[in-house]
Every structure is written in structure tokens, then in C-alpha cells.
Amino acid sequence: MKNIIYKPWLTKGLALLFCLGLSLSACNNVLEDVDDLSNYPAQGTFDDEQTVNAYLSALYSSTFSGWPLNFGNYSNESGGIIGSDWITENNGTMKFWPYDIIRRVNIMLEELPAGQIPTEDQVEMEAQAKFIRAYLYFKMVYYHGGVPIITKPQDLEDNLNVSRNSTAECFDFIISDLDHAIANLPGRYEGGEFGKIDQATARAFKGRVLLYKASPQFNPSNPYDNGYWEDAYQANTQAKEFLDANGYGLLENYTDVFETSQHKENIFSVVYVDPVKTNGRGEDAVRPLSESKNATGGDQPIWALAEAFPMKDGKMPGDPTSAYTYDLQSFWENRDPRFEATLVWNGAAYPLSGKTDRRQYTMSNIALPVDAFGYIIQGESHYRTGLYCRKGIMEELSQELVNTNDVDWPEIRYAEILFNFAESANETGHTNEAFKVLKDIRQRAGIEPGDDGNFGLNDGMSREEMRETILHEKFIEMAFEGQRFWDLRRHRMLDRLDGMRKYGIMATKLNGKAYNEVTPEDINAANNYNLMPDDFTYEVVELITNGPTQMSMPEKYYFFPIQLSHIDRNTNLEQNIGWEGGTFDPTL
Incomplete structure (x- = not known):
């Protein structure tokens, strides 16, 4: 506590x-x-x-x-x-x-x-x-x-x-x-x-x-x-x-x-203090619904985020120079410790509500229906991804008290200042200073230093390579802290989101059995938290299969429009270029 x-x-x-x-x-x-x-x-x-x-x-x-x-x-x-x-x-x-x-x-x-x-x-x-x-x-x-x-x-x-x-x-x-x-x-x-x-x-x-x-x-x-x-x-x-x-x-x-x-x-x-000011995290919306109240589905991680975390030695999954072999069927093994600190996957230990031995399941007919991610639940794929967010959760709170979470929101934290320093250092020719920031961040994360002491980072990165590495490291370090969209936008990289499809990780089989083949004994094992993540088979599946399936991030989103109602009341307000009737240039 x-x-x-x-x-x-x-x-x-x-x-x-x-x-x-x-x-x-x-x-x-x-x-x-x-x-x-x-x-x-x-x-x-x-x-x-x-x-x-x-x-x-x-x-x-x-x-x-x-x-x-x-x-x-x-x-x-x-x-x-x-x-x-x-x-x-x-x-x-x-x-x-x-x-x-x-x-x-x-x-x-x-x-x-x-x-x-x-x-x-x-x-x-x-x-x-x-x-x-x-x-x-x-x-x-x-x-x-x-x-x-x-x-x-x-x-x-x-x-x-x-x-x-x-x-x-x-x-x-x-x-x-x-x-x-x-x-x-x-x-x-x-x-x-x-x-x-x-x-x-x-x-x-x-x-x-x-x-x-x-x-x-x-x-x-x-x-x-x-x-x-x-x-x-x-x-x-x-x-x-x-x-x-x-x-x-x-x-x-x-x-x-x-x-x-x-x-x-x-x-x-x-600052949040129970009972005066609580639930700034919105924990009642982030937890699995079986351990929450009223609603859930908030901050549900997608596969792109899970893929972004390196292995324990700092190398990316599948990198042949990594000391750790990566396999989709054990995607959680030997990862950067921030992976487990941020994400919850099928079969992972997630001791909510004082249930110290609790595990989170997501496979249909194994998980509780309100937590499941599978093909058979109408509309489910829109709100479930097969992963849950662990960051900022007060796991000891009971289901009844879930909205009394009083974790402070870190509007500005030291890690962000390090990233800001690293970015500006890299763009002004101080690449070594930026490199040290990345090593400090990774050392704190618990990534192995390796024989060269570089924590999986490559020596001799160019300015462009360092820029990309900084942005990627910040992506995983500050996941769900409201930074990623703005970072891509200020770097004019929204094209990386435009046309993007989103995917989740689905547990499709338990010891070779499909969801409709599981036995009462299997369900009892789940109820007693005896099923492990590697008892299941996994597939990467697209989340949205009806309605809009691709992200749309047009060029004009680099500056949002002034709301028309403001302009209607004040004709001296110009609209931004790129929007209807726009004449104002918002750039420097």
C-alpha cells in the first residue's frame, strides 16, 4: 500500500x-x-x-x-x-x-x-x-x-x-x-x-x-x-x-x-487521496470486468505494443543476435521486465482483490465470459484484445472498492525529462549524451547490460537511428501515459498510423482442445488458477472486422481546427489552413 x-x-x-x-x-x-x-x-x-x-x-x-x-x-x-x-x-x-x-x-x-x-x-x-x-x-x-x-x-x-x-x-x-x-x-x-x-x-x-x-x-x-x-x-x-x-x-x-x-x-x-479525491487512474474501467464494476475495456493493449518490448537482453524479438529465442507460443518469456509491469496476458498471475494466487484468463469458455476474447461473443472483438493493462493498478483493492484507487497521476516525471533531453541532444550533435540516457532508462528497467554494457543498444547509431531508438524506448517506457500519439504527431509521423489495422493475441486452444471442446475438469482447473500460459495455443487476430477497420490520420491532423461555433461568434478568428475556409498558418 x-x-x-x-x-x-x-x-x-x-x-x-x-x-x-x-x-x-x-x-x-x-x-x-x-x-x-x-x-x-x-x-x-x-x-x-x-x-x-x-x-x-x-x-x-x-x-x-x-x-x-x-x-x-x-x-x-x-x-x-x-x-x-x-x-x-x-x-x-x-x-x-x-x-x-x-x-x-x-x-x-x-x-x-x-x-x-x-x-x-x-x-x-x-x-x-x-x-x-x-x-x-x-x-x-x-x-x-x-x-x-x-x-x-x-x-x-x-x-x-x-x-x-x-x-x-x-x-x-x-x-x-x-x-x-x-x-x-x-x-x-x-x-x-x-x-x-x-x-x-x-x-x-x-x-x-x-x-x-x-x-x-x-x-x-x-x-x-x-x-x-x-x-x-x-x-x-x-x-x-x-x-x-x-x-x-x-x-x-x-x-x-x-x-x-x-x-x-x-x-x-x-494528487489523489482516498476518500477526498479518488480514481484518477480510472481503475474501475481498466481492470477486467470480473474484478471491476460497471464497465471495462479501458487501456486494452494491442499486439503492436506487446511486440514493441525487447527481450531481457535488450534485443528485439526474433533478433538473431539475441541470447533469447522468441516464439509466438511463449511470447511473454524472457522479455524486458517492463513487459510484465505493463501487460497482463492469458494465464498470467494477476492477484487482484486480495486473491494472491489469481491468474487472468482470456480464452473463451475458460475465462469468465466478461473477460473472454474469442470469436464467439458478439461485438467482443471490438472491446477485448487478449491483453489487459497492469500499470497504475492498485491490485490489493477489492472489487467493491475498485474506484477508491488513489494513485497519483505523474503529469511530469523524471523519465520524460530524460527523453526530452535525449531528443534535443541528439538533434544538436550530442549523440553520446542521448545514448547515455537510453542506457540509464534500460538499466533501471532491469534489462541485462550485456558484455559491452550497452543494454542491447547498437553502438555508432546515426542521428536518424538514434531518433527512432529514443522514440521507441519512450513508447514502451511511457505506455498509457498519454505520450505516444503526441510524439508521433509532433514528429509528423502520423502516416505510421494512417491505414493501420489493429490486432490482439487470442488463446485458441487449451492443450490442443478448441474452446468448444474444453471439459468441466478444464474449467475447474481455471477456477482454481491451475492453468499456465503455456498450456494454451495462441494466434494473432485482427480486432475489428466490421465497420471501419483501418486508422485514418490525414495530414491536416497536425493542427486541429478551431471549432466552427467559436468562429461563428467571432469573425476575426481565422480557421487553420487545411480545414474548410482556412487561411491561418499555424507553423513557425
Whole structure:
């Protein structure tokens, strides 16, 4: 059971906010609806430290969410086909327009200096607010490109028909807010203050922002030789050095990253505490339904992800130089330890709900029907893959308490900073620094170092080979953490998803017997968890056989459209090029 620390600064602040009636949800989007622009916090809100913290806590809650459940459906991590017309100008898919929250941030920044809180106590509050604003603007920019920069709370008498700022102007604005946060926040919050934005958070996030700015997404005509890569390298170098100096680093045990709290790898976390705030992981949707409640099917791994994990010596499955022979019929054997830490397969030990000897089965007529993956269950192939996700699951929770999971969500963790550093190092000629990152990641994972100490990695990789290796390593290290789709998109590699079909791994026979030939004795053996993975025969099967069967990721998805309803209300907003009527260029 993980160590739980109560967070009074967050939970008491939110409670006070609503007790005072300072509801902030009524402020509508200032760029589409002006009905509530006169809605302002109550007089005196910014005169008292407790009410300011309540206001700030509400901004945290509105901005930072938990695990990105099912986001792997958009890439090659989990099941689900993204068909054509997934994103349109009219629908709400992949639209991000949080000007209601930004208005609240701007209110705080405007009113706080005029309040009665001592100036020296305002500094950290203002810096946290500016980080939140930078975070929101950054997400808008990587969704849509340049957007209107609003720094004051708009009123009814203001001109609300604002135009989009250029993408370059938006990046400058984001970096300015982050630099302010870096200059005015303490190095690291710990103990009861853990979960608050600090200098470590701001430095790490600045590295992420500048990595995106340098990326092919924003620089299609000069994807890897533009000058922004040097900026990204410098920022990520500074972030890594600061984090190292302040006690951050990789945990020794990979699974502890997701099952313990307040550790040295979590730089910025969304904190969950039972019973105040729970189920950020969505464990009730990720577990097999036989050990869950209400629904399941979330984050179901596909065969492409299983294939991506190397063997224990770091070589890919089937590589003739590997010390380990790979066979589909024993695909789980001798794999990178992160394979077992991330995936659950047919017959694997999965001790949920206090059942210490429990094994997970997926074969039809052997598994419980709600967990099975087979040809005979109508619609089943759409929601089952033959694999389940183990990452972030609190296995000790009973079925009745499954939604009390309070594992913190690591919004920014040290491993990501290492990958950001490695990418920018590789693109600026520091290949050896990138290579060391990969070895550090693999060493922590438990991969064997080999005689050459390279953990299965090839010496002398070219810049392009190193780029691919970094992206692949991040794919498996950060599976189901909401990174893969965005990584492919910012590298303009969505063509790797376009036209992709998705597959699962099906247990088709038990000791040579098909599903309709199993005996009561076989079922009894399963009920007692006596069947092992190698008692079964496996086939790779396509998941979706009716309706859309192939992923659709057109070129125009590198920048999502501004929702048409926003443009209808504000004719000064230009649509992105590539979308109907689009004239705005979102690239740099």
C-alpha cells in the first residue's frame, strides 16, 4: 500500500471556496459567450490568504486531470479504430479552448496586487497562476497553433472579437510566463506542499514546451536543423541539472513510479487521496470486468505494443543476435521486465482483490465470459484484445472498492525529462549524451547490460537511428501515459498510423482442445488458477472486422481546427489552413 499524505492546501482550499459560494464554473468562454463577463469573485477574495489559496486550488482542479484513459486508442497502444471524419470543424473532438479558466487566472493576476495580502506572500501565488496560464496556452498551441493572447479579464465593454496571435508570439508568451514562474518559485515543494507547482515543475515543463517548438510539427520545412533545437537542448540541460541537484532521479523499481507517492521521479503530480479525491487512474474501467464494476475495456493493449518490448537482453524479438529465442507460443518469456509491469496476458498471475494466487484468463469458455476474447461473443472483438493493462493498478483493492484507487497521476516525471533531453541532444550533435540516457532508462528497467554494457543498444547509431531508438524506448517506457500519439504527431509521423489495422493475441486452444471442446475438469482447473500460459495455443487476430477497420490520420491532423461555433461568434478568428475556409498558418 502506498504512503498517503493528506494535502490540506488543496482539499481545504476547495472546500472553503465552495462554502463561500465562490463558484467559478459559471464564467463562460470569453471568446464565444459574453453573458457572464460581469461574474467576478466576491469582494475580499484576494484579501485573505485562505481564500486566495481556495481560488488557486480551483484553478489547479480545472487545469490538471488524471490518467489519460483510452488515449492509446489514437495510436498503436490500445484497441479502437479512429476512422475518417473523427475530427471535423463542427464537432468537439480534439478542441481545446479554455478561455474561461484563463479569465479566472487573469482575474487573480489583476486583483491580487490590489489585495491586502503582504506583497512578499503574493509572489509564489502569482508565479503558480502564471504557470497555469502557460500550461493552458501551450496545450492550445499544440492543438491549434497560434491563438488569441488575452492577459486581462475581459469585460462587457471590451472588444471581444479578438484575432489570433501568431504561433511564434504564443510561444514567446508561454516562455515569458514560465520564466517568471522559474524566477519566483521555491526549488521543490515537499511534504504537505507536495503537488504544488514549484521551480522544478516550471523548468521541466519549459523543456517540454521548447521541444515542441523545435519539432517538425511546427517546422515542416526544416524539421531537424532549425535553430530552435539548440534552445530546447539548453532548456532541457538546465532542467536536468536542476533536477539532479535537487534530489530527483529514476526510482530503482519501475513499478514503484505508479504505486507510491511523493518519490524522486514525480516532478509534478495530480494528487489523489482516498476518500477526498479518488480514481484518477480510472481503475474501475481498466481492470477486467470480473474484478471491476460497471464497465471495462479501458487501456486494452494491442499486439503492436506487446511486440514493441525487447527481450531481457535488450534485443528485439526474433533478433538473431539475441541470447533469447522468441516464439509466438511463449511470447511473454524472457522479455524486458517492463513487459510484465505493463501487460497482463492469458494465464498470467494477476492477484487482484486480495486473491494472491489469481491468474487472468482470456480464452473463451475458460475465462469468465466478461473477460473472454474469442470469436464467439458478439461485438467482443471490438472491446477485448487478449491483453489487459497492469500499470497504475492498485491490485490489493477489492472489487467493491475498485474506484477508491488513489494513485497519483505523474503529469511530469523524471523519465520524460530524460527523453526530452535525449531528443534535443541528439538533434544538436550530442549523440553520446542521448545514448547515455537510453542506457540509464534500460538499466533501471532491469534489462541485462550485456558484455559491452550497452543494454542491447547498437553502438555508432546515426542521428536518424538514434531518433527512432529514443522514440521507441519512450513508447514502451511511457505506455498509457498519454505520450505516444503526441510524439508521433509532433514528429509528423502520423502516416505510421494512417491505414493501420489493429490486432490482439487470442488463446485458441487449451492443450490442443478448441474452446468448444474444453471439459468441466478444464474449467475447474481455471477456477482454481491451475492453468499456465503455456498450456494454451495462441494466434494473432485482427480486432475489428466490421465497420471501419483501418486508422485514418490525414495530414491536416497536425493542427486541429478551431471549432466552427467559436468562429461563428467571432469573425476575426481565422480557421487553420487545411480545414474548410482556412487561411491561418499555424507553423513557425
